[in-house]
Amino acid sequence: MATSNTSQARYSMGAIILHWVIAIAVIVNWRLAETGHHLEGAAAAAYMNPHKALGITILFLTVLRIIWRLMNPPPAMHSDYAKWERMLAKTAHVLFYFLLIGIPLTGWLAVSSYGKTVDIFGLFEMFALPVAENPSAGKSILEVHETLWTGMSVLIVLHILGALKHQFYDKTNELGRMIPGLGKR
């Protein structure tokens, strides 16, 4: 099984696994927060506790993914794409990494401002970030958290449309770069 990108047009297996695990985790975490938001008390906690734990997990997986990317550079983009398309894709990727760090970090910062720690799936307690207890700051940070998510949801839609355009209109087997066994370019 290949683990490096340098000699092929597909992402490394490590990058592919991290891409799909994080993508699924982000969607699950969005649904957990949306559902928990409309509930109260213990029912809300049943969704929000896993939301926080999965969010912290996403943060650490993203740090791992960035380190992996530095050690395993992605394959060059398809040379047939227009320059603006390549620029747009690169900008979207940088923004994704910014949001995959920024969204969980603001969530963690907000919870820490409420003076709370995060229970990681009953396995251990994640420490609070070293900030003063200040619920009104926590509330404002949560607004930033939710605004960043709005930006990310738009980016996800654009990202998927871009991938599908390259796959089915440009016919470059774009998805084959992120899905093993989908044919070689």
Ligand code: HEM
């Ligand atoms: C929450 C959902 C998703 C997130 C956060 C996400 C994030 C990313 C990021 C950050 C990259 C750049 C990888 C790098 O160069 O380091 C990437 C690449 C890619 N993603 Fe996604 N992705 C998501 C969902 C999807 C879906 C649903 C598809 C399929 C329709 C997809 C297809 C691809 C493809 C084909 C690439 C390779 C782009 C290239 O050729 O350079 N992604 N994704």
Ligand code: HEM
């Ligand atoms: C990639 C990771 C994350 C995503 C995509 C995400 C997404 C969201 C979304 C969409 C909401 C708004 C729900 C709504 O008002 O309808 C939300 C709220 C919230 N999130 Fe996150 N979040 C993530 C990570 C975290 C983390 C790590 C924490 C804390 C450790 C956290 C704590 C919260 C809290 C406390 C709320 C407020 C819930 C409420 O309004 O009732 N989130 N999150």
